[in-house]
Amino acid sequence: MALRERNGWLLSLILALWAVIVLVPILIALFVALKTPEQLLGGPLSLPSSFEWSNFSEAWKKGLMGTSLVNSVVISVSSVILIILLSSAAAYPLSRRKKKWATATYLYFLSGMMIPFQMTMIPLYKLLSQLNLIGKFAGPVLIYIALGLPFSVFLYTAFYKSIPQEIEESALIDGCGPYRTFGSILFPLLKPVTSTLLIMNTLTIWNDFFVPLLFLQSKSSRTIPLSIYSFTGEFVNQWNLIFAAVIIGSLPLVLLFLVLQKQFVQGIASGAVKG
Helix, strand or coil: CCHHHHHHHHHHHHHHHHHHHHHHHHHHHHHHHHCCCCHHHHHHCCCCCCCHHHHHHHHHHHCCCHHHHHHHHHHHHHHHHHHHHHHHHHHHHHHHCCCHHHHHHHHHHHHHHHHCHEEEHHHHHHHHCCCCCCCCHHHHHCCCCCCCHHHHHHHHHHHHHHCCCCCHHHHHHHCCCCCHHHHHHHHHHHHHHHHHHHHHHHHHHHHCCCHHHHHHCCCHCCCCCHHHCCCCCCCCHHHHHHHHHHHHHHHHHHHHHHHHHHHHHHHHHHHHHHC
């Protein structure tokens, strides 16, 4: 019992130290966001002598953060919903069929994780240009779906294999076809892994800078990272506004994680252990 209590105290101490390590950069970002340019010159890591809350409103207006926020939400939500629907539907037969075509298709999906985006950048730009999708949200959405499918199929396939096939056999006896079995019975069981993929894909798409920079070229179609980038210049960077914009852009992701954190941990554990 004494050993168990000692280990509990040690674990609590490690977690407390880790919390402090995580909290320090957040506080530094907040301090920088609340300073004037003159205060930053005096010491970027010091406490603000006065809190300039107006930096947040200025970053919101100058960076067109309202428009960027809507654009990021539209692109992220559209991409993530389609990734989840397509990958969960594709992983279902791949996890149940033992034929060669299923194995080959599964390996084909996995090969997508091995190809870096930089290798496909120029062909993709030419393709989207021919399809007249440059400057339109549909272009980045299609790219994000292609980039998100491989890992999502991999995780869903591992999770499907942990679901007993007797559930599907019982549904078949009750008169359910494969589509109804998938939509009404199996998909609700995928909530942990779905929450995990929702957070991971949203985080990746929300923070992505390269794809919007290449394929969304007008101010009205900026996403959050491009709005933050607008505060940088050739000779001067507005660091207080940059950090204020970073904090504004991070809040939706923080709220999403707080809502789905329990399912996120369950999904990671299920995909790793049961798969």
